Amino acid sequence: MGQPPASSMVSSHCTHCGDACGKDTVTQGQHTFCCSGCATVYSILKDNNLLDFYRIDDRAGAKQQAVNDRDYAWLEVPKLAERFVRYRDDTRCHVELELPGIHCSSCIWLLERLPQLLPGVRSCSINFSNKLATIVFDPRVLELRQVAEMLDRIGYPPHFRVQGEVVAGKTNRALIYRIGVAGFCFGNIMLLSFPEYFGLSEMLAGAGAGARWVGEAMNYLLLVLSLPVVLYAGRGFFTTAWYAVRSRQVTIDLPIALGMLALFGRSVYEIIAGVGSGYLDSLAGLVFFLLIGRWFQTYSFARLNFDRDYRDYFPVAAYREAKDGTPEPVASEDLAAGDILSVRPGNLIPADGRLLSPAAHGIDYSFVTGEAAPRPANEGDEVFAGGRATSSSLRIAVTKPPDQSYLLQLWLREGENTKRADVAPPEWLIRIFTATILLLAAGTLAYWYQTDTSLAYRAATAVLIIACPCALALAAPFAYGTLQRLLARSGYYFRGPAVIERLGKTDTFVFDKTGTLTEEQKDTELTFVMPRSADYEAVFLAMARQSSHPRSQAISEALASGEQSHVHPRIGNVTERTGQGILLEHQGHNFRIGSPAFCGFPHYQEGTFAVVDDLLCFSLKAQQTVLRDGIDEMLYSVGESGDTWLLSGDQPPADPFWEPYLAPEKILFRQTPFNKRSHINDLQRRNAHVLMVGDGLNDAGALATANVGLAVNEDEARFNPACDGIVKSDRLTSLPDVLLASGRMKWVMIITYLLAFAYNVVGLSYAVTGALSPVIAAILMPLSSVTIVIVASLGAGIVYQKSVQDQANDSKYDSLSAVTTHQ
């Protein structure tokens, strides 16, 4: 036991993660590792006899990220740690942590053996689809900080959210209970109604007083069984209908509640008066089917969170300098103007403030503004919450508390999410439907009233009963819900059926540029100018390794990969010039890496040069922004079907790639997040239905305002702003197909509504004549519901097949885990 798989024994591959070993190779015995992080995980597992980890799943080890950038000292502040504690007593403490690193069955195996790794942990249980770990530990032995640090060391750094609560993936148990009760009562009522269906009760009634007594007792039993249906399972329909009446709106719940009242009232009357056994089977069936429709609608994708808010992006804690200058952890929301913060490299700035020390490589605002390049910042400059410290620690004097930061204005202004979440038939249809039913019932009552009063009441209630829009209410959830599930196979995850309904109506398409349509080309090829010299290159490599600037790292990677035998010259410390480059005096030579001007070539505009005593050694091309694969075709075909805009936070680039696809007046550069949102507002004011496709925080306002906001993400489980849908970046090319499919759903809806209408005409023809027997109702109502559900689902399946050709599904297991249901 314990030998890692043979493939990773090859010395150039990491024993832990299987990646090729580069510059930072660590060797331990016969095993090599690509970085010290991977080596740490391996040695922890080896020490604890947990090397089976590598056997369970081929994808077990994941590459470790830089080790030192995470810090859990703030978990020692009780107020902060308490947010993640679900339960605590003297001997046990339950915490629920989100571990985004969970990716395969080996992860479950290893994490559930956490008690073996860390004494004091009582148990650890993993929810794979939600990537959650429920950990119970002994607070006398351990603190949450140590648990978090151990998880981090073995490669599963926990993600802490400000709110503490993990909302995504919670089951709606109340609805499940209601469905259970409704199903139970439906089945039993149906069973007990069989004598009635076959006319046995009439036989009993004729068989004498004793037998009649049995029949009546059965009816009362039905009544008792129907009480939970009305009072518990179906209560929600009455309350929403009542709200609708009070706010003078018409929703689908109004005719449903009307039908339920008619069913129940009529049945109670019949049973108590002893004239029949009522329609309780139809009532229970109706509630059962409607609840199932509701359950189908609440389907969502576990571990995808569509409701992120700004607080999810910010660290839970910040480091505030105490009076004596030592940094102490403090909750981000407790920051006040005047506090001095220290922000470590790679961390987000939690509040607007003024910089007290220059930022070596600028501040990365790509998340906020969409600008790709870090913005230089000097002492005294204003910095905004959401910026990221790039390479050096920052000292910041807070000027505004976090909840008043510039970025937050995107969320707090108007345009809060008022989008409807449920699908329902269009309001005009419900209005006409409800009005028709009420008129028809009144008409029937008036028509029969003169001739036969009891027949008049029977016929009028029968109209209300049979016209109950169960089929109408089920059509949209099942049609759009089926398409929602199918589209997930193509990499499009929508938050609910209602989004797809809205998507079908969009006629205006707005795209963000950076990160959505384009990506940075990772080109690390160096152009060598003079004959290559291994000695010089070794010095440049050593220099580049001392700097954390992205360009230096690209150079060191390129040099390290091109050279097999490494010479390691001892060099002194490089001098770093912010925004220009690095230089070094070594053995009487002057080495420089940096901008063309810094290296003495001011007539060049871009690229990074490396010179020795004014002699150019090599250069690294400027990073190119290129369109993602297939995006040009996508833009072309989307442009055919509607008004298409491009909004970018960047400066206009030199290369106008969009010219063949977009009209020049529909491309706007230098757009702030606020500009983007108000632009969408303008479009909507002109009655456009807008689809916004974007990524990052800078598009958050626009995504929330647009009729449909689609967030583009490299990995669907990663951070994304609040949105209606998430698409993997490589699947964006099939957007035209998805638009086509959602547009075609209109026809499926028309067909199902016509079918529901036809059923109603048949049922009503019985009802108005007063000939609606309980048997006919009990057959017609479930039959219509089931047909509608089948037609709607099949229709959605056909639409998907005909519209979305790209069904490439490379990793079935991954997509299965992504779409695990929860209700």
Place this chain on the structure above:
Amino acid sequence: MKVILLLIIVSLLVAIGFLVAFFWAVGTGQYDDEVTPSIRILFEDPKASEDD
């Protein structure tokens, strides 16, 4: 004929027993995670002897 009422009541009681079992299963979170248990059951139990 009256005996049928007794039978119906007994059968209902049995059915209610299943309903309660369903509530219990939902309440203890058995439907909260449908993926992990299916993976977990495939892991071998730790062996008593240690090699390597």
